[in-house]
Amino acid sequence: MTFKSIIDEIENNLNKILSDLSIPGIEFSVEPAKPGFGDVSSNISYLLTKQLKKSPKEIAEILSEKYSKCVNTLVLKSEAHPSGYLNFFANWEKLSQLILSESYLDTCGDVDIGNGSTIVVEHTSVNPNKALHIGHIRNIIIGDTVSRILEKANYTVNVLNYIDDSGLQVADIIVGFKHFGYAEEPPNGKKFDHYCGDDVYVKITEKYEADPNLEEIRKNILKELEDGDSEIAKFADKITRKVLAGQLETCWNLGVTYDCLNFESQIIRSGLWSEIFEKLKEMKLIEFENEGKNGGCWVIRGEGKEEDKVIVRSNGTATYIAKDIPYAAWKLGLLEDPFNYEKYEKEQPNSRVLWQTTLKETDKISKNFTGEKVVTVIDSRQARLQKIITSLMDKFKSVPNAYNHLGYESVTLSSETAKTLGLDTDGKQAQMSGRKGLYVSADSVYKILKEKTSEETKKRHPEMDDSEIETIAHSVSVGTLRYEMIKQDLDKIITFDLTKSLSLEGDTSPYIQYTHARASRILEKSDRIPTIDVDFSLLKDKSELDLIRNIGLFNLQVRDAASNLSPKVIARYCYDLAVAFNSFYEKSKVLDLGNVELENSRLCLVNSFKIVLEKALDLLGIKAPDRM
RNA sequence: GGGCCUAUGGCGCAGCAUGGAUAGCGUGUUGGACUUCUAAUCCAAAAGUCAAGGGAUCGAAGCCCUUUGGGCCCA
Numbered sequence: 001m002t003f004k005s006i007i008d009e010i011e012n013n014l015n016k017i018l019s020d021l022s023i024p025g026i027e028f029s030v031e032p033a034k035p036g037f038g039d040v041s042s043n044i045s046y047l048l049t050k051q052l053k054k055s056p057k058e059i060a061e062i063l064s065e066k067y068s069k070c071v072n073t074l075v076l077k078s079e080a081h082p083s084g085y086l087n088f089f090a091n092w093e094k095l096s097q098l099i100l101s102e103s104y105l106d107t108c109g110d111v112d113i114g115n116g117s118t119i120v121v122e123h124t125s126v127n128p129n130k131a132l133h134i135g136h137i138r139n140i141i142i143g144d145t146v147s148r149i150l151e152k153a154n155y156t157v158n159v160l161n162y163i164d165d166s167g168l169q170v171a172d173i174i175v176g177f178k179h180f181g182y183a184e185e186p187p188n189g190k191k192f193d194h195y196c197g198d199d200v201y202v203k204i205t206e207k208y209e210a211d212p213n214l215e216e217i218r219k220n221i222l223k224e225l226e227d228g229d230s231e232i233a234k235f236a237d238k239i240t241r242k243v244l245a246g247q248l249e250t251c252w253n254l255g256v257t258y259d260c261l262n263f264e265s266q267i268i269r270s271g272l273w274s275e276i277f278e279k280l281k282e283m284k285l286i287e288f289e290n291e292g293k294n295g296g297c298w299v300i301r302g303e304g305k306e307e308d309k310v311i312v313r314s315n316g317t318a319t320y321i322a323k324d325i326p327y328a329a330w331k332l333g334l335l336e337d338p339f340n341y342e343k344y345e346k347e348q349p350n351s352r353v354l355w356q357t358t359l360k361e362t363d364k365i366s367k368n369f370t371g372e373k374v375v376t377v378i379d380s381r382q383a384r385l386q387k388i389i390t391s392l393m394d395k396f397k398s399v400p401n402a403y404n405h406l407g408y409e410s411v412t413l414s415s416e417t418a419k420t421l422g423l424d425t426d427g428k429q430a431q432m433s434g435r436k437g438l439y440v441s442a443d444s445v446y447k448i449l450k451e452k453t454s455e456e457t458k459k460r461h462p463e464m465d466d467s468e469i470e471t472i473a474h475s476v477s478v479g480t481l482r483y484e485m486i487k488q489d490l491d492k493i494i495t496f497d498l499t500k501s502l503s504l505e506g507d508t509s510p511y512i513q514y515t516h517a518r519a520s521r522i523l524e525k526s527d528r529i530p531t532i533d534v535d536f537s538l539l540k541d542k543s544e545l546d547l548i549r550n551i552g553l554f555n556l557q558v559r560d561a562a563s564n565l566s567p568k569v570i571a572r573y574c575y576d577l578a579v580a581f582n583s584f585y586e587k588s589k590v591l592d593l594g595n596v597e598l599e600n601s602r603l604c605l606v607n608s609f610k611i612v613l614e615k616a617l618d619l620l621g622i623k624a625p626d627r628m
Numbered sequence: 629g630g631g632c633c634u635a636u637g638g639c640g641c642a643g644c645a646u647g648g649a650u651a652g653c654g655u656g657u658u659g660g661a662c663u664u665c666u667a668a669u670c671c672a673a674a675a676g677u678c679a680a681g682g683g684a685u686c687g688a689a690g691c692c693c694u695u696u697g698g699g700c701c702c703a
Contacts, residue, residue: 384632487642
């Protein structure tokens with residue numbers, strides 16, 4: 001039981017009072033109070049003004065009076081604030097005991113929203129022709145964090161990465177290899193994904209601009225890609241898998257892992273499309289256009305003023321939304337699974353097994369990576385397309401809201417950073433572009449961070465050996481990058497600046513991780529093992545109670561984050577928790593107090609903080625070192 | 629032409645879903661705190677017509693409408 005206990009108690013009592021007054025159920029709030037207004041507040045008085053024909057203040061006074069006669073275990077007293085709010089003060093001795101005991105359990109922070117049901121989270125899904133840049137990282141970190149949160153909320157999560165290995169971007173680099181003599185081995189040991197993105201892809205794009213005739217070559221390559229048995233398709237498969245391996249290396253380094261890789265080329269060859277095409281016709285979700293500009297096409301009717309969306313062109317080829325529809329239906333388990341599965345050739349850094357789809361019949365392993373619900377993480381430029389898919393899936397699946405598009409705004413480059421990459425934007429931010437070579441790669445950002453944090457750690461701990469420094473610098477660098485990608489709202493554009501975005505102070509991951517290190521040091525230096533068998537009445541300082549309150553809010557925050565698919569909620573929670581600890585740290589010493597009872601109580605609190613912060617940071621995929 | 633997102637101290641953001649108290653935080657600026665469980669820390673000060681206008685409400689940063697600036701998507 002956590003801080004929610006006292007909220008529940010108050011809610012129950014207020015409901016009882018309401019029914020005594022024979023007022024039918026109204027939806028009042030009972031929430032953690034703002035500082036200076038007790039511990040819990042309710043807006044109930046405002047909502048009763050019409051029925052009782054009294055001012056909020058008078059009502060609050062009446063309710064407070066009645067409340068004092070209720071059965072209370074966790075509430076010490078209620079108070080009518082002149083503003084009309086009804087404020088409650090906790091019996092902290094009991095509440096602290098509840099909260100801190102709970103925090104020592106493995107299940108701390110668990111909530112049950114999913115009820116064990118399966119949910120698919122698809123993220124990453126980057127064309128396998130280039131290295132991941134900082135914009136992709138936002139997608140990946142959002143997806144990974146949401147998966148972790150959903151798991152905490154009792155969903156069985158299947159994480160998918162969709163590999164678009166048969167599109168235009170892949171065709172481009174194949175043109176480079178096949179027609180412009182780019183070596184298959186990158187020069188001087190460059191990572192293969194970087195080589196394909198920085199060198200081959202960008203240069204070929206330049207050549208297209210110079211010579212429009214090359215379009216023809218690309219078109220032919222594209223056609224050959226669709227035919228799985230062609231030489232080109234086999235070659236492309238080899239190249240894209242090498243790029244993919246480089247991309248996965250970057251992801252794994254950031255603590256991101258997957259359950260299954262789904263290859264677009266296989267979806268195309270599996271025949272899923274024709275199956276879904278028939279179904280769409282049958283359900284009359286698409287119509288054949290006889291005349292007008294879309295004459296001869298199969299279209300989805302736009303709603304209201306929206307344009308019709310062409311699904312199959314008059315020449316019989318499917319548009320690229322046509323690839324998304326069968327995949328979406330497959331994710332929801334609406335189609336018979338045409339795939340077999342095999343293990344990916346490399347192991348992921350944690351114990352999670354990574355599978356990949358295959359059409360080979362040889363080693364027939366069937367798996368199920370579909371979900372009763374689906375979350376697709378794609379940036380909001382795809383919102384229109386995703387809306388069409390969502391409404392189609394709503395018609396396919398009886399469960400409402402089964403398919404969810406989790407959109408987010410893009411990452412742009414600050415004008416200063418764009419300038420360092422050779423583009424003068426006249427003070428404006430710049431959209432990243434893989435095609436133009438205007439991007440900051442994830443690997444390079446990690447490398448810069450790693451150097452910075454290694455140096456800092458070395459300065460603080462000259463005695464440490466290199467491998468320990470390396471471990472700490474890694475955790476802090478990954479944390480910093482992940483936290484930057486997650487801490488603000490999904491619909492805010494992140495303007496990435498190579499120097500400004502890599503701060504290690506203030507509202508950052510190192511700040512939070514540092515508080516964890518402080519807590520660890522206290523526990524390490526004390527020669528006792530913290531227990532919950534302590535005198536909780538000794539914890540009565542404001543900073544102590546504030547820290548306990550924050551600890552007790554963990555599961556409420558997880559619930560909020562999971563039900564709203566809002567990873568930043570957990571980021572803010574970690575930060576608030578760290579602030580509360582730092583305030584406690586300044587005001588209350590823990591060791592060498594000459595008072596064993598008090599020391600034990602505070603040790604219990606410190607340990608509880610450490611446990612909960614670790615769990616919360618784990619939801620963000622951030623590791624907390626014991627020293628830094 | 630149609631649609632989506634966004635606007636809150638100099639800069640970057642939270643709060644908006646579910647209207648109610650004194651609009652919070654970081655950074656930057658100014659000043660202060662390391663002989664102490666680690667200063668990647670803490671304390672304090674200055675800094676706000678919550679884009680503008682209108683509406684419903686006893687009450688709006690939040691809800692509705694209009695306009696403007698910025699970003700994106702479709703045509």
